[in-house]
Amino acid sequence: MKKIIYLDNAATTKVAPEVVEAMLPYFTEYYGNPSSVYELAGISKKAVTEGREKVASVIGANPNDIYFTAGGSESDNWALKATYEAYKSKGNHIITTKIEHHAILHTCEWLEKQGAKITYIDVDENGVVDLDQLQKAITPETILISVMAANNEIGTLQPIKEIGAIAKEHGILFHTDAVQAFGQIPINVDECHIDMLSSSGHKINGPKGIGCLYIRKGLKLRSFVHGGAQERKRRAGTENVPGIVGYGVAAERALRTMEERTAKEIEVRDYMIKKIQEEIPYCKLNGHPTMRLPNNVNFSFQFIEGESLLIMLDMAGICASSGSACTSGSLDPSHVLLAIGLPHEIAHGSLRLTLSEETTKEDADFVVEQIKGIVERLRSMSPLYEDFMKKQNK
Ligand SMILES: *Cc1c(COP(=O)(O)O)cnc(C)c1O
Numbered sequence: 001m002k003k004i005i006y007l008d009n010a011a012t013t014k015v016a017p018e019v020v021e022a023m024l025p026y027f028t029e030y031y032g033n034p035s036s037v038y039e040l041a042g043i044s045k046k047a048v049t050e051g052r053e054k055v056a057s058v059i060g061a062n063p064n065d066i067y068f069t070a071g072g073s074e075s076d077n078w079a080l081k082a083t084y085e086a087y088k089s090k091g092n093h094i095i096t097t098k099i100e101h102h103a104i105l106h107t108c109e110w111l112e113k114q115g116a117k118i119t120y121i122d123v124d125e126n127g128v129v130d131l132d133q134l135q136k137a138i139t140p141e142t143i144l145i146s147v148m149a150a151n152n153e154i155g156t157l158q159p160i161k162e163i164g165a166i167a168k169e170h171g172i173l174f175h176t177d178a179v180q181a182f183g184q185i186p187i188n189v190d191e192c193h194i195d196m197l198s199s200s201g202h203k204i205n206g207p208k209g210i211g212c213l214y215i216r217k218g219l220k221l222r223s224f225v226h227g228g229a230q231e232r233k234r235r236a237g238t239e240n241v242p243g244i245v246g247y248g249v250a251a252e253r254a255l256r257t258m259e260e261r262t263a264k265e266i267e268v269r270d271y272m273i274k275k276i277q278e279e280i281p282y283c284k285l286n287g288h289p290t291m292r293l294p295n296n297v298n299f300s301f302q303f304i305e306g307e308s309l310l311i312m313l314d315m316a317g318i319c320a321s322s323g324s325a326c327t328s329g330s331l332d333p334s335h336v337l338l339a340i341g342l343p344h345e346i347a348h349g350s351l352r353l354t355l356s357e358e359t360t361k362e363d364a365d366f367v368v369e370q371i372k373g374i375v376e377r378l379r380s381m382s383p384l385y386e387d388f389m390k391k392q393n394k
Contacts, residue, residue: 003317004317005317005363005367006356007320008319008320008321008354009295009355009356010153010155010180010321010352011321012208013204013205013206014205015202015246016206016253019246019250019253020246022246022248022249023207023242023246023249026242026245027242030043030047030241031241032044034048034230034241035230044239044241048241050245051068052068052244053248054249054252055199055247055251057251058182058183059187059199059214060188060189061189064217065214065217066214067214067215067234067235068210068212068231068247069210070209071200071209071211072101072103072177072199072200072203072211075200076103076104076177077224079175079213080104080107080111080146080175081111081224082224083143083196084111086220086221087144087220088116091139091143092115092143093116094117094118094119094143094144094145095118095134095142095144096120097120097129097147098121098122098123098339099123099129099153099339100147101148101152101179103177103198104148121133121137121147123156123339124340125340125341126287127151127154127287128159128288129147129158129159131162131163131166134147142170142172144172144173145163145166145167145174146175147160147174147176148176148177148180148181149177149181149185149187150180150181150293151180151287152179153286153287153334154287154296154340155297156288156292160176160192161193164192164193173195174192174196175194175195175196176192176194176196178197179200180293181293182200182203183204183254183258184204185262186258189216194214195215196213196214196216198213198214199211199214201243201247204250204254205253206246206250206251207242207243207246210240211247212247215234221234257357262294262295263294265295265356265357265359268359268360268361268364269294271361271364272297272355272368275368276299276368279372280301280368280371280372280375283301284299285297285299295354296354296355298351300342300346300347301350302346302385303349303384305348306348306350306351307322308378309349309371309378312374313370313371320352321353322334322350322351322352333347333350334347351371353367
């Protein structure tokens with residue numbers, strides 16, 4: 001394969017070599033089922049326990065409150081559906097936001113069909129949730145607030161500590177989809193009064209198909225997958241031992257390298273943002289200028305289609321996204337970009353670049369050069385742009 005510059009780390013990440021290395025023996029040598037009684041199984045069981053401890057330490061949780069799942073989507077589904085089922089006799093109202101991942105939004109739509117009442121809170125032009133609106137939305141029927149810790153498209157960080165405090169004050173459960181934030185920014189489940197938190201291995205240089213739901217001790221959530229007694233009878237199925245080992249090492253690595261890695265990413269991110277703003281006219285940075293994920297760059301370019309830009313970037317060996325990886329096949333612009341108030345035509349011209357610790361300023365120079373050339377070419381074919389320029393020159 002030709003050399004690529006991979007700038008789609010919000011969609012998935014490369015598995016770190018130390019993660020692969022740690023996983024390998026659990027495919028070939030230590031393949032025992034953790035539930036069996038012999039010594040070989042004990043090795044697997046110990047590996048699962050260690051993975052749980054490593055994942056828990058990233059968010060300051062008790063390892064016993066970590067439940068392994070098949071990833072972020074399952075964790076989000078579980079948190080919302082099981083909370084509704086367990087607490088609907090108390091109330092049927094859930095508060096979330098307009099910019100959640102589809103794993104939350106589509107689960108909410110399904111819950112509405114089951115009788116739940118959902119309030120979708122607005123965000124401001126930077127993508128920050130309106131805390132005033134959130135406070136006002138609370139009713140005696142409200143059982144759950146679910147707000148993501150960081151947005152996967154525009155990178156905006158949410159004030160989850162404040163939201164947790166509000167939830168606690170009103171005796172409401174608080175869930176956060178922290179799939180993008182986990183291991184990228186410090187999060188402590190106690191300080192933020194988080195009752196449930198979703199995380200996923202493949203977003204932190206770990207394997208795909210493994211994640212967890214943190215469930216604070218004392219919550220009455222039922223099992224989401226029925227069967228064996230794994231995960232303290234809350235999530236049946238033989239444990240994904242190699243996955244858990246890899247996820248654990250990835251979590252430990254993310255925590256260990258967080259400060260240095262994110263400082264480096266922020267430097268390249270801000271360099272890239274500045275360069276795009278200086279070199280490409282009629283563009284707009286989406287998301288909060290400072291309260292954003294260390295690796296997220298999201299721009300709208302007027303008078304172009306994001307999809308065309310993506311295809312032409314791919315031809316130059318650059319992997320990027322026009323919004324969320326899940327929107328492919330749909331012509332609707334991203335719900336997140338609409339929620340921050342972008343008109344449809346501008347939202348359509350959007351590009352998300354999510355860096356890794358390996359992304360250099362030289363990469364940034366090359367990528368911005370490519371974007372600049374492609375945007376110029378696409379605009380030169382746009383009748384809208386032609387009209388606009390004629391008006392400008394009058
Ligand atoms: C990727 C992602 C998910 C889904 O996680 P999977 O492990 O791919 O199921 C959920 N929420 C957010 C914010 C994400 O970025």
